[in-house]
Amino acid sequence: MTIEPALALAKLPPEFYLQPTLEIARQLLGKLLICDGVGGLIVETEGYIGQEDPACHAYTGRTRRNETMWNAPGCAYVYFTYGHHWMLNVVTEREDYPAATLIRAIQPVFGLEEMRERRNLLRLKSKTDDRNLTSGPGKLCQALGITGELNGISLQSDRLFLAETPPELALPPFEVVETTRIGLTRGKESPWRYYVKGNPYVSVK
DNA sequence: GGGCTGATTTGCT
DNA sequence: GCAAATCAGCCCG
Numbered sequence: 194m195t196i197e198p199a200l201a202l203a204k205l206p207p208e209f210y211l212q213p214t215l216e217i218a219r220q221l222l223g224k225l226l227i228c229d230g231v232g233g234l235i236v237e238t239e240g241y242i243g244q245e246d247p248a249c250h251a252y253t254g255r256t257r258r259n260e261t262m263w264n265a266p267g268c269a270y271v272y273f274t275y276g277h278h279w280m281l282n283v284v285t286e287r288e289d290y291p292a293a294t295l296i297r298a299i300q301p302v303f304g305l306e307e308m309r310e311r312r313n314l315l316r317l318k319s320k321t322d323d324r325n326l327t328s329g330p331g332k333l334c335q336a337l338g339i340t341g342e343l344n345g346i347s348l349q350s351d352r353l354f355l356a357e358t359p360p361e362l363a364l365p366p367f368e369v370v371e372t373t374r375i376g377l378t379r380g381k382e383s384p385w386r387y388y389v390k391g392n393p394y395v396s397v398k
Numbered sequence: 399g400g401g402c403t404g405a406t407t408t409g410c411t
Numbered sequence: 412g413c414a415a416a417t418c419a420g421c422c423c424g
Contacts, residue, residue, distance in 0.1 A: 239416070248416070258409055275417050276406030282416085295416060318420070331417050376416055396417095398399085 202227065202356035204349060210266035214240040214285040218294045219371075219387050221283070223364050225356040226296060228337040231304030233327060234364055235355075237297035237388040237395050239374045241282070244291060248380030251291035261345050262291035269353055271334075271344040278331030281339050283348065283355070297375070297386075299327045300394045301336070302362060308336035329396040364389065 202225060210217065218238040226232045241249040241262075250259040250272070261270040262284060270282040270293050282293035301308055301323060308326045312335055317325055327333040334340070339353070348354045358364075368390040373381055375397055388395045 241416075250416080253410085256410065272416090273408065274415050276408070276415085278417050280416060297416085325419095329417070374416070378415085380416095 202359070205355045205357065207267050207349065209355075210283070210285060210348070212285075214242050214292045214294060215385060217283065217285050218385065219369060221294060221296070221355065222369060222387060222389050223358060223367070225302070225358050225362070226299055226337075227303065227356060228339055228343075228353045231307050231337050233299040233302040234358060234362070235296060235299050236364075236392040238386070239295040239297055240285075240292070240385040241295065242286070242292045242385070246380055246383070248374060248377045248383075249291065252379075255291070259291070262293055263289055264345065267348050269343050269346050269348060271339060271341050273341060275331075279334040279340050280330045281334050295330060296333065297330045298388070298394050298396050299333050300364070300392060301326050311338060312336050324393050328394045364392070367392070
């Protein structure tokens with residue numbers, strides 16, 4: 194698959210982001226995520242909702258790091274963690290209410306070679322396994338070149354956006370698995386994680 | 399497949 | 412100081 198001009202793709206409209214966070218998390222499965230022409234199909238997401246959600250960054254109040262979560266819906270919340278990794282979220286809910294959907298994994302479609310270089314796949318033990326490109330929130334940000342520079346950017350922009358998937362690129366019909374979120378110390382109970390059943394790019398089965 | 403652990407930096411208490 | 416919405420290597424089975 195060569196890199197197609199992003200122009201041909203229909204961006205998800207601003208209204209899409211007015212839906213409840215978990216509705217968005219579920220509906221994003223199978224949609225396209227594109228950053229500078231590189232991207233693929235979303236196969237795993239998680240919702241983080243408000244100051245009452247103990248796993249949400251907003252739980253401990255508004256800070257410079259997390260303030261993008263209070264933005265109007267439909268922009269990117271990108272943050273750095275564990276000293277290594279960037280994470281990409283889509284801001285949801287009304288302005289002044291902190292909530293977002295974390296994009297945890299995609300299936301690569303556009304720009305495979307660029308992803309392999311950015312991920313430096315050859316340094317890994319499994320040098321040729323493309324499942325290592327985007328099967329996790331930190332991995333997909335590295336593969337797509339997403340960093341804090343994009344924090345707060347509108348998803349109506351041409352650099353970073355979500356789009357409807359043209360039929361020829363669509364996943365086969367799939368079941369959605371609803372389960373608990375990954376990597377948390379608090380708020381593990383809420384089943385706010387969604388993934389495409391059986392997809393090889395899902396981070397944890 | 400799953401569990402354990404070190405890496406490495408930032409932002410907040 | 413320290414915890415963190417992770418990753419990758421190693422060990423085990």
